[in-house]
């Protein structure tokens with residue numbers, strides 16, 4: 017067994033892990049980054065990034081890189097339900113100015129690779145690729161001191177650090193070992209993902225709400241369209257169809273989308289990912305913290321997971337930097353991270369959960385679309401909220417809602 021010591025050990029090199037690593041390395045710390053997979057690796061995702069992600073990418077020094085690999089500009093969302101269709105754009109809301117009038121969409125194997133390479137370029141990050149973290153190391157008082165990871169050849173590493181970070185995604189081993197992972201049972205969903213070429217597509221992402229789930233699609237690099245079908249697990253099981261046939265079945269039931277998609281060519285397998293939603297009871301510990309999906313995850317209807325991962329990583333890296341300089345390893349030293357989470361992430365995740373609850377009631381969705389179809393400014397406001405740049409405090413201002421409810425016109 018090889019034993020190595022670092023300032024911080026991070027399990028998971030997705031957006032949360034590699035950007036936490038980059039920020040810590042930039043602050044002068046030595047970081048071990050461990051990922052079970054080899055990169056570039058596929059990650060099931062709608063592949064849409066909200067406008068507020070773009071300034072974060074600029075801060076990470078990868079804005080030009082992401083543009084260069086062909087990120088597509090996504091100028092708003094087309095929402096379909098029960099034969100109705102509304103379009104929302106990313107606009108200024110009250111005093112909140114849109115940082116960009118678009119988000120981006122890019123294949124995750126391409127995007128995550130850009131973030132990882134940027135972390136490795138700092139020179140302060142050692143990457144252990146193909147090593148699955150399987151156990152936390154703890155001192156007698158319970159403080160986390162590192163982790164053990166193993167590769168396919170059976171080689172075991174013992175990585176020690178003042179802090180150990182779980183950035184290992186929705187099925188986080190670190191969160192499980194810390195005993196804080198709680199699956200959200202009522203949100204028991206499955207997702208099927210794939211991509212198509214040669215589909216006539218504009219500059220918008222689309223969400224098509226169904227009785228038991230939704231399709232979400234975005235144009236990505238390479239002239240492709242990324243397609244996700246998210247369904248209640250029970251509904252998927254009820255049909256008993258294999259993935260490819262299940263996707264075809266629901267595309268047939270969704271002609272507004274299905275007809276265009278089927279005119280194209282599927283270029284990827286239909287991949288499935290099972291029940292995803294979970295929360296965590298705590299995110300900071302003596303010697304450890306959770307970030308990104310590992311810290312909690314809502315189903316992806318509003319497409320904010322990448323923002324949560326990057327914003328969480330920014331806040332965590334700042335808190336870790338202060339704690340390490342103060343030679344502290346206790347959970348309380350990471351309080352500033354929790355403050356940012358409760359201001360920037362928790363309320364947005366709660367809104368997304370609320371939306372998921374509403375989607376369980378088709379009559380509510382139908383009624384909501386009836387209202388939205390006559391209120392384009394309201395649609396813009398709601399879509400802009402999912403763009404992650406509207407502080408939720410702004411939503412307490414009556415003038416925002418007055419304008420949203422009374423202003424006519426806009427693009428339908």
Ligand SMILES: Cc1cc2nc3c(=O)[nH]c(=O)nc-3n(C[C@H](O)[C@H](O)[C@H](O)COP(=O)(O)OP(=O)(O)OC[C@H]3O[C@@H](n4cnc5c(N)ncnc54)[C@H](O)[C@@H]3O)c2cc1C
Nearest residue numbers: 028030031032052062063064149185207308309316321322
């Ligand atoms: C169907 C679907 C559609 C989505 N659509 C969108 C969207 O359009 N927009 C959006 O913003 N978000 C979307 N999301 C959410 C988004 O994909 C996640 O929120 C985001 O990937 C979180 O990043 P992360 O770094 O926390 O985790 P991940 O990206 O999952 O990265 C975790 C990494 O940890 C590694 N790992 C796992 N276990 C271990 C271990 N034991 N040891 C070492 N490494 C390990 C994995 O290999 C992986 O590389 C979607 C999610 C799904 C499932």
